[in-house]
Amino acid sequence: MTFRQFAFNNVKRNTRVYLAYFLSSVFTIMVFFSFAVNLFHPVIASRRGGAIELILGQTEVAILVFSVLFVFISVNAFLKVRSKEFGILLILGMSPKQLRRLVFLENMLIGCVAIIVGITIGLVFSKLFLMLLSSLLSYGSLSFYFPVKAILLTAGVFILIFLGISAITPRIIRTNSIITLLKGVKKANREIKFSIIQSLAALLLLGSGYFMALSPKLYDLNPFLDRVVLFIERLPYTEVILTTFVVIGTYLFFSQLSILVLHRLKENKKFYLKKTNMLWVSDLIYRIRDNTRMLFLVTVLSAVAFTAITGVYALSSVVKDESLKDNPFALTFTSYSSNAHEEEQIKIIEEMLDSHGFKYEKYKSEVIKQTAKDNQPIHIIKQSDYNNRAAALGLEQEVLDKDQALMVPVYVRFDPKRDKTLSQKNIALDNGEINLEVAGVAPKVIFYSGLFRNLVVVSDETYEKIKNIQEKYHSYSYDIPDWLNTLEVTEKLREELGVGEPGRYYWSTRIEGYILENQNKKIFLYVGFFLGAIFFLGAGSFLYFRLYTDLNQEKDKYIGLAKIGLSFQEMKRVAGIQIAVLFFVPYILASIHTYFAIAVLQTVLYSSVLKQFFVVIGAFLMLNIIYYFSVRSRYLNYLKGFTVR
Amino acid sequence: MEILKLKHISKIYGERVQHSALQDINLTIEKGEFVGIMGPSGSGKTTLLNVISTIDPPTSGEVLLNGENPYKLESSQLALFRRRKLGFVFQDFNLIDTLTIGENIVLPLTLDGHQVSTMDKKLQEVAQRLNIENILTKRTYEISGGQAQRTAIARAIIHSPLLLLADEPTGNLDSKAAKDVMVLFEKINRETGVTTVMVTHDPKSASYCHRVIFIKDGRFYNEIHRGDSRRKFYQQILDVLSLLGGEADDLSAIRL
Incomplete structure (x- = not known):
């Protein structure tokens, strides 16, 4: 050899x-x-x-x-x-x-x-x-x-x-x-110490990390809370601080808090001295201490995997909702006053839609642009045009006095209380000649996301009085129930009309945004699924290696216990509880982390992703359970070979 | 010729709470001797063997193996020293599970990069001497405790070491197997002339030695030499042990 x-x-x-x-x-x-x-x-x-x-x-x-x-x-x-x-x-x-x-x-x-x-x-x-x-x-x-x-x-x-x-x-x-x-x-005879201060720090860090994740949702509940939320918002690198808090908190959770909890269990004599409880509690203290780093790593890896998968899954499944909200109408054509071919172009669009057999409703609006004192553009639409669109979108009809105005959001996500333009109390038009009181904020985008910033609805009477007209747009929106099939028509129209001409006209469709987003998000799904899968598999393998490492030591212990009369059933229970703790505590903690990470993600999405979160967490729970039972049975079989003699 | 010389060996464990395991031990062992070390639990006999084994440096004093202090060697030279000059036999055999019996035995030669033909020749020789030729291709879990210990002895002597060190070699064996192993130790010592130092609990095993050294609480206590009769020597050992204050239970505990 x-x-x-x-x-x-x-x-x-x-x-x-x-x-x-x-x-x-x-x-x-x-x-x-x-x-x-x-x-x-x-x-x-x-x-x-x-x-x-x-x-x-x-x-x-x-x-x-x-x-x-x-x-x-x-x-x-x-x-x-x-x-x-x-x-x-x-x-x-x-x-x-x-x-x-x-x-x-x-x-x-x-x-x-x-x-x-x-x-x-x-x-x-x-x-x-x-x-x-x-x-x-x-x-x-x-x-x-x-x-x-x-x-x-x-x-x-x-x-x-x-x-x-x-x-x-x-x-x-x-x-x-x-x-x-x-x-x-073999150093099981040392004393395991823990620090109460560090255990509290674990709770505090996890708690404040979670709070920071939720903070945008907690605004406007209580004045004191609002100040805290605003403070958090002003912090630089909030996400980095939040992640650091949670990561350190997770480490302390395993190194201190879990030991503290087990020590409390130990002090509860009624529980501790009952049947096999003494065995697994005392042993678990050593196991967790010996495996702190591994448990920490598994938790963080799982949390990353869960978040990645929930994220991509949510992104890809809400893509239709998002497109609908981004583009409330299937097609919107906007023309400048200098566009001489406006009527021809509209005709082209409508003939094309007709020839492909699409049913549609047309909504035409006129929008005036002027510049305010602070050099910000203001766009103005009259009440009747607004109500026309509101009816199509299922919004309430508005009736404004002549000195009232309604603000309309330009992006899908908005917060009326904190958005600078939407939270204005008064609006001055025509360089201060027309002063209006803001009566409210419309609940939705009425053209498409990003079009007509600073959009104000005024009564028809007031609209007629406006003199300062820098530009007058005509915007045509088409509601096409069968929009999912409009890709072909859109491509043909692009051949005729192009993307638009600067200063003359431009047009946007829902289907193009939808297709693009859909493709990107599908790739994310593909990628996220793989990343999540290997991270999770890796995390599981770490646990398995660790159990295997400890097996020799465990074997001696169980042989000894079997000699003093521990039955195989009891051994199964003791080992089962311990393995379960090692498998499921990281899973549960990682799921909670993921929930809050998703809460952060939620702030950039328009739709709720809670359902997707539960689907992903549930799928991983199933995987984890399968993993747990297969590892446990291998483990017990091994022990059985040594003890039942 | 002096194979082993210990001069004023002391070993202190612990940092804050100090515990003295060995105090001022002096010992000289001549070539070809078969020496037993005995003492009650915690007397420091295993520590002494570890110090001799070059794996546990003494706190003070000097170890001379064949006139050389191994603790002054650097780690790679120390490894070579152990590989060529020492042979070890342990209570729990310490065989490598992934290797066959034969492979376990030739391991010291493998580490030293010998020719495969030399390995085979020496393996046959040593296996014959220990009567384990028929289990060479088996794995460690297929053999009995006595066979495992004979394998360990074969591994310890295949490279003809200067000094054979044994730590409770019969501790995990039943009395029949223990007797066989001790007969083998005696035979190997007689036939090859390898100097042997053995730590043991068991007066019967110790009675195969030429000389038995007793230590108590880390200090040298007594030393007796074997005469013509092993039976008489056994009785002498028992007498010293009872003087040593070890209880009767302590002595027989080994045969549980």
Whole structure:
């Protein structure tokens, strides 16, 4: 047996320890490779610099960062499990250099096999991924090609990762302390301390992080609260502060607060001394303390995964709602007074719609533009035109006095109390000759998002009196019930009318915005799903490695307990509760984090995403439950083999 | 020739609360000797063996192995020293689970980069001597405790070390297997002349030694030499142990 054979045998005969690590590496490599296949596809590569290439490229980088972290942590877990073995080898006279070489060889062996297997599986699935991507992008079909570049990139990158990590991690083994290595990590007899102050800090940090996330919703409930909310709003980098708070809070939650809670349970004698409670509570204190960093990492990774997936899912499922709100009408044509062809163009549009058999309602409005004293443009529409549109949009009819005005929002998201223009009490027109009192704010955009900033509705009587007219627009909006099928018509109209002429006319349709958004969001969904999946899988693997690491120590404990009469049923309960805590506490905390992260996301979306949140969380709960039961049964089977003798 | 010389060895553990595990131990072991170290629980016998094993540096004093102080070597040289000059046998065997019995035995040669043919030759020799030729291709979980310990002994002597160190080698074995292992130790010592130092709890095992050193509370207590009769030596050991103040329970506890 030569040294190299020794390293080889070590891996080959230790598959159980290495299997989870190996499979997870294969999966990571496969995902990385599949993205590379998409990225280097001739069709996508030919549109260099496009948004799709950018998104896919950035995802590739994110997967890369995760892969490095993942391989690093996994290798560390293995080295810990094997400390006794290393102790034996060192006492037999293995030099620290040889030990590093052994670990290096083992890692490279696993790494190379994982790269080959990962790329092979990736090749098998690449056709599928390409089909998925091409249907999402409506690119016709992205044909299969032999992805030489992707293979080279994947192999190159992962060889570097494995090389780097194999070179660095063995240095972590404390080769100078053979006695510690031989004895392993048996330090369960130390006292576990916790700090009440830090436990409170955990609550405080999590609480204030959550509060900051919710703060935009808490405005206008109570004057004191309002001041706090405004203060938070003025803080620079609110998101960064919020995230930092929650991350530190999460760490303290596991390092302090959870221990404090278990200590309280311990003090409750009625509970603590009942049946097997004593066993799992006292043991859990050590487990959580030993696994603080891992639990923290799993929680953060899961929260990122949940948020990414809920985010992309929500974005893609609300896209229709958003388009409807952005463009209340299916088509809006706006003409300047200098446009000589206005009537021809309207005719073209209507003939085109008629010839394709679309039914529609037309709403014509006149809008006057003038400049206020502060150089801000003001747009004015008369009450009858407004009411005309309001009827089409299902809004209330307005009746204004001659000295009253109604403000109309220009963007879908607005806050009447905090928006500078919408919260004005008075409006001066014609350089102060007409002074109006603001009677209210319209509930919705009435043209489309972004058109006619500072829009004011005045009574028809007042409208006629306006003298200062810088521009008079005619705006035609078409309500087309069958708008989802208007893409073809729109494309034909674009051929005739183009996008518009500056200073003469321009026009906008709902369907174009919808298609564009839809495509972007589908790509986000595709990307987010993969990222979320590998993050979650990674988090699960960390837990599994950790349980495996502890298994030897646990085995001795359970053998001892079995001897004094602990039944297998009771053992199942004790181990089951402990594994459940390790699996579900990070999940629950991550779900709560996600809820608040989604609350932040909510502020940039118009529609509620609560439903999507519950769907995603529920799906992950199912996954987690499956994961839990399979890990628990493997774990118990292993223990059973040792205890029922 | 002196193989091992300990001069004024002391070992203190702990930082704030200091606990002295060994105090001023002096010991000389000649080539070919078979020496036992005995003492009650917590007397410091395993600490002493660890100090000799080059894995636990003494707080003060000097260890000379074959005239050389191993603690003055740098780590890679120390590894070479352990690999070529020392052999270890442990209470819980400490075999590598991923290797076969044969591979476990040749491991010290593998680490030293020997020729495969040399390894095979030496493996056959040592396996024959220990009567384990027929289990060489088995894995660690397929053999009995006695076989495991014989494997460990084979691994400890395959490279013909200067000094064989054993920490409670019979501690995990039943009395039949323990007897077999001790007979083997005696035989190897007689046939190959390897100097052997063994820590043990068990007076029966100790009675195979040439000389037994007793320590108590980290200090040297007594030393007795074996005459012609092993039975008489056994009785002497029991007498010293009872003088040592170890209770009778303490002695038999090993056979649980």
